[in-house]
Amino acid sequence: MKSNVETKKRSGPVVFSEYQRSEGIKKALQLGRENILFELKISGLKGRGGAGFPTATKWMLTAAANANKKFIVCNADEGEPGTFKDRVLLLEYPELVFDGIVIAGFTIGAASGIIYLRGEYEYMLQPLEDYLAEMRKDNLLGKNILGKENFNFDISIRLGSGAYVCGEETALIESLEGFRGEPRNRPPYPVDTGYLGYPTVVNNVETLASVSHIVLKGGEWFKKHGTSKSTGSKLFSVSGDCEKPGVYELPWGIKIKELLEIVEAKNTKAVQVGGASGTCIAKSQFDRILGYEDAATGGSIIIFNENRDMLKVLKNFMEFFIEESCGQCTPCRIGNIKLMEGIIKIENGDFTFSYINNLKELGKTMQVASKCGLGQSSPNSFISILENFSEEILHTNGKGKENVKA
Amino acid sequence: MFEYEKNSLTEEIENLVKHYGSDRPALLQILQAVQRKHKYISDFAQQEIARLLNIHPVEVYSIISFYSFLCSEPKGRNIVRLCRTISCDMAGKDKVESAVKRELGITFGETTNDGRITLEFTNCLGMCDQGPAMLVNDKVYTHLNPETAVNILNEVK
Ligand SMILES: Cc1cc2nc3c(=O)[nH]c(=O)nc-3n(C[C@H](O)[C@H](O)[C@H](O)COP(=O)(O)O)c2cc1C
Ligand code: SF4
Ligand code: FES
Numbered sequence: 001m002k003s004n005v006e007t008k009k010r011s012g013p014v015v016f017s018e019y020q021r022s023e024g025i026k027k028a029l030q031l032g033r034e035n036i037l038f039e040l041k042i043s044g045l046k047g048r049g050g051a052g053f054p055t056a057t058k059w060m061l062t063a064a065a066n067a068n069k070k071f072i073v074c075n076a077d078e079g080e081p082g083t084f085k086d087r088v089l090l091l092e093y094p095e096l097v098f099d100g101i102v103i104a105g106f107t108i109g110a111a112s113g114i115i116y117l118r119g120e121y122e123y124m125l126q127p128l129e130d131y132l133a134e135m136r137k138d139n140l141l142g143k144n145i146l147g148k149e150n151f152n153f154d155i156s157i158r159l160g161s162g163a164y165v166c167g168e169e170t171a172l173i174e175s176l177e178g179f180r181g182e183p184r185n186r187p188p189y190p191v192d193t194g195y196l197g198y199p200t201v202v203n204n205v206e207t208l209a210s211v212s213h214i215v216l217k218g219g220e221w222f223k224k225h226g227t228s229k230s231t232g233s234k235l236f237s238v239s240g241d242c243e244k245p246g247v248y249e250l251p252w253g254i255k256i257k258e259l260l261e262i263v264e265a266k267n268t269k270a271v272q273v274g275g276a277s278g279t280c281i282a283k284s285q286f287d288r289i290l291g292y293e294d295a296a297t298g299g300s301i302i303i304f305n306e307n308r309d310m311l312k313v314l315k316n317f318m319e320f321f322i323e324e325s326c327g328q329c330t331p332c333r334i335g336n337i338k339l340m341e342g343i344i345k346i347e348n349g350d351f352t353f354s355y356i357n358n359l360k361e362l363g364k365t366m367q368v369a370s371k372c373g374l375g376q377s378s379p380n381s382f383i384s385i386l387e388n389f390s391e392e393i394l395h396t397n398g399k400g401k402e403n404v405k406a
Numbered sequence: 407m408f409e410y411e412k413n414s415l416t417e418e419i420e421n422l423v424k425h426y427g428s429d430r431p432a433l434l435q436i437l438q439a440v441q442r443k444h445k446y447i448s449d450f451a452q453q454e455i456a457r458l459l460n461i462h463p464v465e466v467y468s469i470i471s472f473y474s475f476l477c478s479e480p481k482g483r484n485i486v487r488l489c490r491t492i493s494c495d496m497a498g499k500d501k502v503e504s505a506v507k508r509e510l511g512i513t514f515g516e517t518t519n520d521g522r523i524t525l526e527f528t529n530c531l532g533m534c535d536q537g538p539a540m541l542v543n544d545k546v547y548t549h550l551n552p553e554t555a556v557n558i559l560n561e562v563k
Contacts, residue, residue, distance in 0.1 A: 247535070
């Protein structure tokens with residue numbers, strides 16, 4: 001039996017708009033470094049991997065760094081529960097991603113690009129390697145790319161081995177260097193001290209795909225979409241209770257309830273925005289917009305209908321964090337376990353409200369005291385689910401499931 | 407392990423070192439290659455890798471213990487990883503789980519007696535729109551139900 005990853009024809013305002021392989025690279029070579037950085041700056045593009053750091057700033061810092069080697073790393077570790085847009089980009093739009101990497105290499109002055117592909121996506125390795133071989137044949141990689149004197153650049157693919165935390169950029173670099181994927185203290189940031197100690201840009205797959213369009217069509221064109229604080233469009237990975245799960249390209253600023261209509265979700269009780277590390281948004285807040293200024297997300301949208309047991313959902317998230325914590329710092333290593341103990345106590349109807357309040361406080365401490373984004377965000381779902389669904393979960397003495405309308 | 411097996415493993419690792427290099431970034435790639443072929447990284451393999459990369463064997467072990475796709479104990483010829491994260495859970499992962507357990511007569515974390523299959527859980531595979539999903543070695547299968555899942559596993563050699 002063959003494995004079965006579905007692909008389909010897509011269209012969208014920005015990322016899924018028309019683009020032919022190498023167009024962006026050609027335009028970049030004409031524009032030159034300064035103009036590329038200028039267009040990026042105008043575009044207002046922010047990182048699509050979750051943290052939302054302005055891409056132009058990251059590239060400028062690396063371009064300006066004085067070093068004899070630099071790297072561009074494409075973060076294809078896509079491990080956040082409910083996220084699968086990078087899978088679609090890599091399988092269906094490799095030209096956008098790879099052209100974006102080449103453009104980054106040219107702009108910052110790197111000779112090598114590395115794609116860190118999560119181990120779970122090993123089935124993509126051969127097609128992507130074949131694609132790179134084609135690019136080499138057509139001089140989109142290699143020496144004097146497309147006739148540009150002294151622009152030598154190549155891309156290699158490195159696999160992860162099943163560790164969510166390796167998506168964190170400094171853990172990713174540790175992993176590339178052959179170590180355990182444990183996040184580093186920052187600063188120094190990768191733009192200064194990255195792979196093997198050299199200045200390194202780490203960008204999400206979707207960020208790089210957006211760059212190819214921006215360079216070709218201009219920062220002003222990109223900025224026409226979205227809101228003033230969240231320019232352009234976003235790929236949303238939609239799963240859970242809806243008729244049409246999948247990847248949608250929508251402008252930033254869309255309301256949650258509008259998105260729910262598009263994907264034909266019915267009787268929705270809650271939406272988890274941003275995956276396990278994001279927040280749970282209840283029905284009363286479906287007027288909120290998706291964007292850096294309100295509900296920010298790397299793209300994961302998980303929908304829960306009236307029949308779902310929110311305590312069970314929360315428990316699933318906490319199991320995830322306990323497994324994926326690297327264990328390096330105490331707030332995260334111990335804190336997640338303590339939160340889980342609380343969940344089990346609630347399940348058994350064996351808790352006091354002051355105990356739950358203490359756990360929420362612990363969660364807030366983890367948000368400030370953890371070393372990396374994993375432990376800083378793992379309490380988000382605990383806090384938001386217990387706050388939004390206190391009636392279902394806490395007022396029923398843990399018997400929530402039986403009290404929820406079927 | 408027999409002496410001739412050791413010799414061939416040493417030769418294999420020497421070739422990997424030739425291919426990936428002997429500096430530190432090569433370590434994870436070499437371990438992944440050994441894991442892919444043997445489904446585990448034996449003590450002997452760890453020692454040989456450490457020797458050729460000029461690092462302490464404990465360093466090698468510490469990498470293996472960190473990454474969930476690497477292991478130091480033998481497993482089945484095929485590794486099946488069922489996604490247990492929320493979207494697959496809501497799409498019916500529990501039913502697939504029980505059917506697979508019943509059919510193979512083992513539970514998750516175990517290997518069949520004939521060494522054909524090891525069952526494991528894994529976190530989100532990036533197939534949440536098509537769940538329940540599982541990996542069989544490096545191949546991904548989606549939209550599973552109890553019957554299709556079992557059929558897929560019965561075809562695995
Ligand atoms: C635990 C954790 C996991 C992460 N996983 C990913 C990931 O899978 N992909 C990604 O692009 N960024 C991930 N990030 C964010 C990266 O650290 C980094 O901000 C991002 O790759 C930068 O690229 P961007 O500026 O293009 O978004 C993760 C962060 C944390 C804390
Ligand atoms: S917050 Fe968690 S994952 Fe991040 S460094 Fe600390 S223990 Fe590791
Ligand atoms: S939740 Fe199973 S693939 Fe994402």
